[in-house]
Amino acid sequence: MLNPMQKDALTEIINVYIGKAASMLSEMVNQRVILSVPEVELIAFTQDGQPSKQLPPIFSSGHIISSSIRFGQTLKGKAFLIFPADQAKLLVNVCLGEEPVIQESEELVAFIDTDFDVLKEISNVILNAIIGELSNFMDTRVHYSLPDIELIYVSESEGTILLKENTYLLLLHTTFLLSETPVNGFILIALSMNSVSWLLEKIDALLEA
Amino acid sequence: MQELLILAIDRVNLGIIILDQDLNIVLWNNWLVRWTGHSTETMLGRHLPAVYPRFASKIYQDILNNALVNGQRRFCSGALHKTFIPPAKEALPNVRQNLLVEPLYYEDKTYLLIQIMDMTEHYTQVKGLKNIIKEMELEYEQAKISEVIYLYQALHDPLTGLPNRNLFNERVNSILPLAKRNGKMCAVMFLDLDGFKEINDKFGHEAGDLMLKSVAKRLKGLLRSSDTLARLGGDEFLLLFPDINSPGDVVSIATKIKNDFTQAYSVLGKDIHITASMGISLYPEDGNNARTLIRKADLAMYSVKRQGKNGFLFWSDLNNNSDPVADAE
Structure with missing residues (x-):
């Protein structure tokens, strides 16, 4: 989907955006925050809703917390910040300055609505930064929605998040480091076919220049 | 119709502020009048960061600016930010507010809509609930320990x-x-x-x-x-x-x-x-x-x-x- 040059360029661009999000988050929670995206992948969804390549283990069965922001106008899509439930709780605890305890089993991960508020805000900061910088890169303006938080159970059989056909997914493998506590999550940006071709054109133009 | 809308905005159970591009207040609803004790007349036209210096700090300047310039909508949680607009009664402890910032476009101008939701009671309940859960966990742990001690005593010679x-x-x-x-x-x-x-x-x-x-x-x-x-x-x-x-x-x-x-x-x-x-x-x-x-x-x-x-x-x-x-x- 992406040639090595495009992949490198996109990874580099994304890391600049995510660095800005990390510094905002760091100011907010008053802790050292490091965010990095070591790898970017572009995945296409075929007509039957199946991905063109194997999705990472975060899509294995279990509870996940997904926060998503829709954005629109010429650059159109939906951005998701996704954590396994235990990692989301860990992130909330660290942000609130509570003990960073990993829950022993998934059944014990108990969220209260104020935890969702914290996750909503964190995802708002990170996704806004990425969409914002992406739109700057594309030289366009976008409209943003507020984040929608969902606790989703991914079943064994399902295994993947179903997306409409002709959707492309930018998958950003993301690592968070909050005051030495590592938290694993993913950022997904679902883009329409038009938006993807336009993004690739922009990247190619950047590479040629 | 205009008056009806103003009436509704004054009745809603949340603080509504509208700022112009220079962050001057163009709307200060009745909830905020009751909450802060500052009348609409005294607040209109005033620079929000001058009245509430918290909005002058870099984080909030960035948030307001991103909404004005980049059109971003932003949610801030009371869990992380605590209070944005302090109450008139200083006696109110542990005030928590959620805040929403978003751009409004009207007649070729960009405004900022700020919504403030008082979450104090909710957070007090959550805190109480957390304490109850902690106490129950503690009691459960103690009961488990007592059971182990009791079982040991029942099966061992004390000397x-x-x-x-x-x-x-x-x-x-x-x-x-x-x-x-x-x-x-x-x-x-x-x-x-x-x-x-x-x-x-x-x-x-x-x-x-x-x-x-x-x-x-x-x-x-x-x-x-x-x-x-x-x-x-x-x-x-x-x-x-x-x-x-x-x-x-x-x-x-x-x-x-x-x-x-x-x-x-x-x-x-x-x-x-x-x-x-x-x-x-x-x-x-x-x-x-x-x-x-x-x-x-x-x-x-x-x-x-x-x-x-x-x-x-x-x-x-x-x-x-x-x-x-x-x-x-």
């Missing part, structure tokens, strides 16, 4: 910390089926100290208790980890030897125990000599349950006492024609 009769019975009854399956022998030994009453009378109960503790410690040192040593009470001990190959194995350990008693016990600065009488029963030949095996070992021990103490005998050595245990049952 020596050794298993008591109940735990010994349990061990015997759990080990016999294993021995049966593996075709192995087991032995039960009843051990009673000789002349312990005299020691108690001569040196006092404190010395007697210390003596029992020392006996327990030294006996334990002679056993394999798979063997069980229990105290029945007084100067009576029970020993279980699982997984033995022949009566000869038990003779070895009984001899080792007898020899160990030739060494004096040092109690409260005095060297005290004591001996023990031991009776032994074997599984499977002498019985197939704890009660029978203990009873037969006890009878063998009494036989040793009658024959002059300081030694050991097997139940099978007693030349009994009748089985008193079986008869009694």
Whole structure:
């Protein structure tokens, strides 16, 4: 989907955006925050809703917390910040300055609505930064929605998040480091076919220049 | 219609501020008038960061700016930010507010819509709930610990910390089926100290208790980890030897125990000599349950006492024609 040059360029661009999000988050929670995206992948969804390549283990069965922001106008899509439930709780605890305890089993991960508020805000900061910088890169303006938080159970059989056909997914493998506590999550940006071709054109133009 | 909308905005249960591009207030609803004590007339036209310096800090400047310039909508949680617009009554503790910032586009101009939701009561409830959960977890932990202590106490002798009769019975009854399956022998030994009453009378109960503790410690040192040593009470001990190959194995350990008693016990600065009488029963030949095996070992021990103490005998050595245990049952 992406040639090595495009992949490198996109990874580099994304890391600049995510660095800005990390510094905002760091100011907010008053802790050292490091965010990095070591790898970017572009995945296409075929007509039957199946991905063109194997999705990472975060899509294995279990509870996940997904926060998503829709954005629109010429650059159109939906951005998701996704954590396994235990990692989301860990992130909330660290942000609130509570003990960073990993829950022993998934059944014990108990969220209260104020935890969702914290996750909503964190995802708002990170996704806004990425969409914002992406739109700057594309030289366009976008409209943003507020984040929608969902606790989703991914079943064994399902295994993947179903997306409409002709959707492309930018998958950003993301690592968070909050005051030495590592938290694993993913950022997904679902883009329409038009938006993807336009993004690739922009990247190619950047590479040629 | 315009008046109706203003009326509605003044009735909603949240603070609504509209700012122009220079962050000057163009709308300050009635909720905020009640909350802050500042009337709409005094607030209109004023620069928000000048009235509330929190909005002058970099984080909030960035948030307002991103909404104005980049059109971003932003949610801020009371959990992380606590308070944005403080209440008139300073007595109100732990105020928590959620805040929403978004751009409004009207007649070629960009405005900022700020919504403030008071979450104080909600957070107080959550805090209370968290405390209740913590207390319940603590109580549960304590109950679990008490249960472990209670169970330990129910199955152990408080003086020596050794298993008591109940735990010994349990061990015997759990080990016999294993021995049966593996075709192995087991032995039960009843051990009673000789002349312990005299020691108690001569040196006092404190010395007697210390003596029992020392006996327990030294006996334990002679056993394999798979063997069980229990105290029945007084100067009576029970020993279980699982997984033995022949009566000869038990003779070895009984001899080792007898020899160990030739060494004096040092109690409260005095060297005290004591001996023990031991009776032994074997599984499977002498019985197939704890009660029978203990009873037969006890009878063998009494036989040793009658024959002059300081030694050991097997139940099978007693030349009994009748089985008193079986008869009694």
